[in-house]
Amino acid sequence: xxxxxxxxEAGRKRISFEALAFxxxxxxxxxxxxxxxxxxxxxxxxxxxxxGPPIPTSHAVRHSLLEKYTSDGYVLAFEQLIRKLxxxxxxxxxxxxxxxxxxxxxxxxxxxxISDITGIEAGPIFIRQLVQGKLTGAYRHQGDGPCFLSIQAxxxxxxxxxxxxxxxxxxxxxxxxxxxxxxxxxxFRGGSQTVDLGSAQLIVSVGxxxxxxxxxxxxxxxxxxxxxxxxxxxxxxxxxWLPMERQVGSSGQTVSPKxxxxxxxxxxxxxxxxxxxxxxxxxxxxxxxxxxFEVADYGIAGDLFEVVPALTAAVKAAKQ
Amino acid sequence: xxxIVAIKQVPGPDAQVRIDATGKWIEESDLQxxxxxxxxxxxxxxxxxxxxxxGEVIVVSAGPERVGTTIREALAKGADRAIxxxxxxxxxxxxxxxxxxxxxxxxxxxxxxILTGLQSEDLGLGQTGVIVAELLGLPHATLILHVEVxxxxxxxxxxxxxxxxxxxxxQTIELPTPAVLTIQSGGxxxxxxxxxxxxxxxxxxxxxxxxxxxxxxxxxxxxxEQVSMPQRKKSTQMLPGxxxxxxxxxxxxxxxxxxxx
Numbered sequence: 001x002x003x004x005x006x007x008x009e010a011g012r013k014r015i016s017f018e019a020l021a022f023x024x025x026x027x028x029x030x031x032x033x034x035x036x037x038x039x040x041x042x043x044x045x046x047x048x049x050x051x052g053p054p055i056p057t058s059h060a061v062r063h064s065l066l067e068k069y070t071s072d073g074y075v076l077a078f079e080q081l082i083r084k085l086x087x088x089x090x091x092x093x094x095x096x097x098x099x100x101x102x103x104x105x106x107x108x109x110x111x112x113x114i115s116d117i118t119g120i121e122a123g124p125i126f127i128r129q130l131v132q133g134k135l136t137g138a139y140r141h142q143g144d145g146p147c148f149l150s151i152q153a154x155x156x157x158x159x160x161x162x163x164x165x166x167x168x169x170x171x172x173x174x175x176x177x178x179x180x181x182x183x184x185x186x187x188f189r190g191g192s193q194t195v196d197l198g199s200a201q202l203i204v205s206v207g208x209x210x211x212x213x214x215x216x217x218x219x220x221x222x223x224x225x226x227x228x229x230x231x232x233x234x235x236x237x238x239x240x241w242l243p244m245e246r247q248v249g250s251s252g253q254t255v256s257p258k259x260x261x262x263x264x265x266x267x268x269x270x271x272x273x274x275x276x277x278x279x280x281x282x283x284x285x286x287x288x289x290x291x292x293f294e295v296a297d298y299g300i301a302g303d304l305f306e307v308v309p310a311l312t313a314a315v316k317a318a319k320q
Numbered sequence: 321x322x323x324i325v326a327i328k329q330v331p332g333p334d335a336q337v338r339i340d341a342t343g344k345w346i347e348e349s350d351l352q353x354x355x356x357x358x359x360x361x362x363x364x365x366x367x368x369x370x371x372x373x374x375g376e377v378i379v380v381s382a383g384p385e386r387v388g389t390t391i392r393e394a395l396a397k398g399a400d401r402a403i404x405x406x407x408x409x410x411x412x413x414x415x416x417x418x419x420x421x422x423x424x425x426x427x428x429x430x431x432x433x434i435l436t437g438l439q440s441e442d443l444g445l446g447q448t449g450v451i452v453a454e455l456l457g458l459p460h461a462t463l464i465l466h467v468e469v470x471x472x473x474x475x476x477x478x479x480x481x482x483x484x485x486x487x488x489x490x491q492t493i494e495l496p497t498p499a500v501l502t503i504q505s506g507g508x509x510x511x512x513x514x515x516x517x518x519x520x521x522x523x524x525x526x527x528x529x530x531x532x533x534x535x536x537x538x539x540x541x542x543x544x545e546q547v548s549m550p551q552r553k554k555s556t557q558m559l560p561g562x563x564x565x566x567x568x569x570x571x572x573x574x575x576x577x578x579x580x581x
Contacts, residue, residue, distance in 0.1 A: 100462045103447035107454040112414045112542040138546040181459035183494040238506030280578045306563035314571040
């Protein structure tokens, strides 16, 4: 094949189609052809629904031992598919599932996954964030063997579907029950999710800059004055300063309010993927180079312990 | 239960990063370093498992000499001993190259469990634990919040772990040991080192190894060619002035442009 194999994830359609959009960009740069693959039945939506011009060939990876995701099963299945097709590039959506098994799969080929890609340039050079978004890194793959890539959510917009035909080939890997060493349960919801941040119109969100649990009331007062929901980045919830259900980001909720006011949040990519759908982003941070300012419409580079109380007072005054 | 925790020293969360003269990494000379956060949670989980079930906790870390301070911190929190892999070329090794160092050092210890954080705060590749599992031929599970040791005889699984999935979902996974687990932050409350712990750490064993002794070469397949400051995608309007002035200006914007007041 010596082309580009884009692996799609059933149940994660949007980010899968974004990975496909990346695959097409890579195809333009390299002149290689794109094929897709996914675990599942050819009738499943990930094969039936398409994005962009139809891909000529898609591979449906089928085996009874793949019905439940396990890293052992997926590594074996895709190892065999890749050895058969011999692609130059293998592209994955960057999800909790792909990050669980693809590093292991790449190791089997003596390769290293370039994970969490947000851009591509001629070369091809692959762009990803470093040091919590404070830096951008340019990576290159060298040597023989397939190059493994995973694509961050929201970096490459999915193409609208176009009519056409895809040939779906079934691939049956060889897997024995004894190959699967882990026994996963069905997914379950953690606790009672009482806070629906997804439908909130105004969100005040707090990060590590707040320094201490005792300082949370400062932002709570601003949220109350605005009539906003209070949210947080992961470290705040990890510390137990706010409950987990108020977390925004890849491991928390995805929000798209009219106003997202980020206070003392540096803007690591795991947080940004949860809030970049916001209509207006305001950032308050003492570090003028904090990556949160890259996605902000309005920014205040200053000490939140001075700015937030002043803002609360100004909001109250404006509402009277 | 013998547990190895692989830890990494990374720039601290408040570090002001600057690009170095090579343009390939950051200027390290005046940087504050800290224990990688999810590695701190991995260490905490290991210490709690030891407190419940007995055994030994060994930390392993690769890097230049400065890594020693982070190793002492882990020992002060309660790890029993450490392995320090001296290597000054961490930056030019890819994830596989670093994992080969760790795997070679871990292999001789024959641990029951290997824990590490889910990803580093500097490179953020999120792969080392999984690659180490493959190199050692062990099963793995990622994004783990808690580890439970099963005592049921006649079952193949020896541990049951709670794994975080996306958007508030979880699952449990049962797996045999030895196994590699990458630990998500937030599963436990982190402990601080006590004065007694800091004192004791000074006498604990830190075994020094080199990459050459481990017989691991470093030819990378993936190269970080250049680092740069991120480019702003949106045109951010910065509101100047003191806190009072900036707050007043922002309220004007919220009222008349964003129209949320």
